[in-house]
Amino acid sequence: MNAPVTIEVLARDGDARAGILRTPHGAVETPTFMPVGTKATVKGLTPDDLRAVGAGVVLGNTYHLYLRPGPELIREAGGLHAFSGWNGPMLTDSGGYQVFSLAKTRSISEDGVEFASVYDGSVHVFTPELTTRVQGDLGADVAMVLDECPPTGAGHQYHAESLRRTARWAERCKAAHERRGQALFGIVQGGLFADLRRESLERTVEIGFDGYAVGGLSVGESRAEMLDTLAVVAPGLPPEKPRYFMGIGDPVGILQVIALGVDMFDCVLPTRLARHGAALTTQGRLNLKNARFRRDLGPLDPECGCETCTGYTRAYLAHLVREDEILGHRLLTLHNVHFMTDLCRRARQAIFEGRFEEWSRAWVSRHEAERKSAGPV
Amino acid sequence: MNAPVTIEVLARDGDARAGILRTPHGAVETPTFMPVGTKATVKGLTPDDLRAVGAGVVLGNTYHLYLRPGPELIREAGGLHAFSGWNGPMLTDSGGYQVFSLAKTRSISEDGVEFASVYDGSVHVFTPELTTRVQGDLGADVAMVLDECPPTGAGHQYHAESLRRTARWAERCKAAHERRGQALFGIVQGGLFADLRRESLERTVEIGFDGYAVGGLSVGESRAEMLDTLAVVAPGLPPEKPRYFMGIGDPVGILQVIALGVDMFDCVLPTRLARHGAALTTQGRLNLKNARFRRDLGPLDPECGCETCTGYTRAYLAHLVREDEILGHRLLTLHNVHFMTDLCRRARQAIFEGRFEEWSRAWVSRHEAERKSAGPV
Numbered sequence: 001m002n003a004p005v006t007i008e009v010l011a012r013d014g015d016a017r018a019g020i021l022r023t024p025h026g027a028v029e030t031p032t033f034m035p036v037g038t039k040a041t042v043k044g045l046t047p048d049d050l051r052a053v054g055a056g057v058v059l060g061n062t063y064h065l066y067l068r069p070g071p072e073l074i075r076e077a078g079g080l081h082a083f084s085g086w087n088g089p090m091l092t093d094s095g096g097y098q099v100f101s102l103a104k105t106r107s108i109s110e111d112g113v114e115f116a117s118v119y120d121g122s123v124h125v126f127t128p129e130l131t132t133r134v135q136g137d138l139g140a141d142v143a144m145v146l147d148e149c150p151p152t153g154a155g156h157q158y159h160a161e162s163l164r165r166t167a168r169w170a171e172r173c174k175a176a177h178e179r180r181g182q183a184l185f186g187i188v189q190g191g192l193f194a195d196l197r198r199e200s201l202e203r204t205v206e207i208g209f210d211g212y213a214v215g216g217l218s219v220g221e222s223r224a225e226m227l228d229t230l231a232v233v234a235p236g237l238p239p240e241k242p243r244y245f246m247g248i249g250d251p252v253g254i255l256q257v258i259a260l261g262v263d264m265f266d267c268v269l270p271t272r273l274a275r276h277g278a279a280l281t282t283q284g285r286l287n288l289k290n291a292r293f294r295r296d297l298g299p300l301d302p303e304c305g306c307e308t309c310t311g312y313t314r315a316y317l318a319h320l321v322r323e324d325e326i327l328g329h330r331l332l333t334l335h336n337v338h339f340m341t342d343l344c345r346r347a348r349q350a351i352f353e354g355r356f357e358e359w360s361r362a363w364v365s366r367h368e369a370e371r372k373s374a375g376p377v
Numbered sequence: 378m379n380a381p382v383t384i385e386v387l388a389r390d391g392d393a394r395a396g397i398l399r400t401p402h403g404a405v406e407t408p409t410f411m412p413v414g415t416k417a418t419v420k421g422l423t424p425d426d427l428r429a430v431g432a433g434v435v436l437g438n439t440y441h442l443y444l445r446p447g448p449e450l451i452r453e454a455g456g457l458h459a460f461s462g463w464n465g466p467m468l469t470d471s472g473g474y475q476v477f478s479l480a481k482t483r484s485i486s487e488d489g490v491e492f493a494s495v496y497d498g499s500v501h502v503f504t505p506e507l508t509t510r511v512q513g514d515l516g517a518d519v520a521m522v523l524d525e526c527p528p529t530g531a532g533h534q535y536h537a538e539s540l541r542r543t544a545r546w547a548e549r550c551k552a553a554h555e556r557r558g559q560a561l562f563g564i565v566q567g568g569l570f571a572d573l574r575r576e577s578l579e580r581t582v583e584i585g586f587d588g589y590a591v592g593g594l595s596v597g598e599s600r601a602e603m604l605d606t607l608a609v610v611a612p613g614l615p616p617e618k619p620r621y622f623m624g625i626g627d628p629v630g631i632l633q634v635i636a637l638g639v640d641m642f643d644c645v646l647p648t649r650l651a652r653h654g655a656a657l658t659t660q661g662r663l664n665l666k667n668a669r670f671r672r673d674l675g676p677l678d679p680e681c682g683c684e685t686c687t688g689y690t691r692a693y694l695a696h697l698v699r700e701d702e703i704l705g706h707r708l709l710t711l712h713n714v715h716f717m718t719d720l721c722r723r724a725r726q727a728i729f730e731g732r733f734e735e736w737s738r739a740w741v742s743r744h745e746a747e748r749k750s751a752g753p754v
Binding site for chain 2: 040073076083084297307311312316320327
């Protein structure tokens with residue numbers, strides 16, 4: 001049987017790669033930033049908006065959707081695509097990350113993880129089989145295995161035991177995965193320990209998945225630690241499979257992981273910043289609550305062609321943000337997602353032209369300089 | 378000098394009239410429902426959305442815009458059209474209604490009205506000259522005179538003194554009105570007292586305006602009292618001028634005022650209901666928080682062709698509303714405004730066909746029946 005989701009690498013430049021990710025709901029140019037649609041919506045945006053800003057894959061969160069509105073309803077609606085109206089490629093996480101980051105009470109056993117719902121405190125158990133079946137109901141193009149994301153500061157022994165359990169869970173996920181036309185990705189864990197990362201990589205690849213994610217990074221460690229660890233894992237990932245770095249969304253960070261050969265990444269940062277009145281721009285991050293934007297009749301980002309930057313002024317956006325108008329959240333979200341997809345498009349072009357490292361260095365240094373000259377935000 | 382805003386009545390059916398309102402920013406078919414863009418935005422919608430749902434005139438609130446972000450900035454931005462991106466017809470109120478309905482402390486004198494800002498308690502004085510000048514800065518197609526909207530329960534004497542002062546203020550507004558290309562509308566007050574309504578009508582028409590509004594109704598009186606009072610005023614309004622009934626936005630109510638010859642009306646109801654998770658439909662008002670919509674995979678209003686009704690299910694909208702997702706507010710606002718503009722379009726058609734009363738009666742009785750059969754919401 002052919003894999004439902006494949007990547008064709010069209011160009012390489014150092015370790016960076018540019019390609020096409022093919023899914024049952026369409027093809028996506030890589031590297032690609034995946035906006036997060038936590039509760040079956042990328043906050044404030046319609047599917048048409050997402051297409052307009054060039055979004056490729058949209059993420060859904062199994063943890064939230066399992067609790068509300070529940071997988072039965074979404075299955076009955078024809079899956080998350082039909083339910084949300086987004087008919088492009090989609091990926092769901094397993095819910096594991098939310099269980100480990102949100103839940104106040106949880107207990108892990110070989111069988112799975114028990115947790116209390118953030119909504120009403122009701123108790124649930126996620127097993128590899130359950131999260132796989134729920135993701136089958138959601139019906140995204142890509143499902144993820146259930147993994148443990150160990151707590152910050154966990155030591156070598158904790159990580160060793162955790163990654164071995166995660167590998168056993170991954171096997172069970174693969175065995176339980178029945179949804180046709182849906183890919184299943186494995187996740188490499190192991191904290192910041194190179195030996196454990198290698199072990200996790202080996203075991204995960206041995207099981208064999210349609211794609212591989214690197215998890216448990218960008219969770220509080222230094223950027224150097226994150227990149228060193230990714231550099232241990234990336235060369236061992238099967239080159240013919242898609243590679244997904246979980247949870248990175250700052251512009252400089254994504255250029256750094258692209259350089260190490262990552263194809264896909266996601267982060268709530270661009271959408272969360274928007275809700276807090278901040279924009280990602282070629283001049284750095286701008287906080288529209290800052291007084292200097294109140295009377296600024298220029299565009300949000302003079303180099304951006306999105307609807308927000310071509311249709312509205314900084315002064316108007318600052319007014320909307322101050323008044324907590326939902327149009328402000330919407331227009332900033334639109335811009336921030338556009339900014340990320342546009343940055344990926346430029347990175348891809350540079351890879352094709354064999355000048356990714358040079359382009360990336362120039363982009364970052366200009367970005368930093370603009371940020372400094374723009375003054376404190 | 379030609380009036381900047383005119384109406385051409387194309388058809389009459391009983392007292393109901395259908396026409397074209399011409400403004401410097403385009404023509405609008407009447408009768409027309411005007412969505413309220415309180416703070417330079419119809420909550421959640423872009424100008425493109427407003428065009429897509431057939432909005433004609435958009436309202437701005439002088440009270441709010443005067444306080445935030447201030448008329449200087451909006452003037453500097455090129456007026457409210459340029460600031461908000463809405464390049465169609467626009468009307469601003471004088472701010473009087475908000476002063477009288479929002480302010481905890483206010484004092485009226487012959488000169489004007491002193492009030493404390495709802496935002497920070499700072500003290501301001503609105504005079505006829507000031508509100509006219511501020512509306513000149515905002516630069517809408519239609520400005521309104523400053524009027525007093527007396528408190529509920531005010532007696533004959535209070536209303537008599539108030540409407541006479543309002544008439545003197547109206548004269549001062551007219552004298553102060555200098556903005557070229559902007560119409561100024563007078564407002565008829567007088568509470569529920571037929572003699573005072575006649576007096577206010579006479580004095581307002583005597584001063585002479587580009588259009589006439591009926592104010593101080595739909596503020597808590599019975600529907601019969603409201604219609605009886607409008608019936609006293611409407612026949613005396615100059616037939617060649619636009620007629621604006623202030624503050625009505627329920628579907629049945631607008632059909633009732635159209636029947637009495639009104640061309641324009643506004644209300645926050647459709648947008649406010651949306652924010653509270655309720656939709657105006659041909660089946661009556663639906664509250665999407667109601668449990669019966671959780672698993673309802675049908676469209677919001679099966680007879681509606683708007684983006685919300687053609688793209689999403691009731692179950693999805695109910696999910697968004699329950700999760701307080703801003704996309705839910707946005708999609709319901711879009712639908713509710715579309716519902717109102719569509720209702721006006723149908724009313725207009727019925728007037729052209731000389732069957733407004735019959736059509737209107739059928740619409741209302743079907744609306745009531747559907748509402749009953751749909752059960753409690």
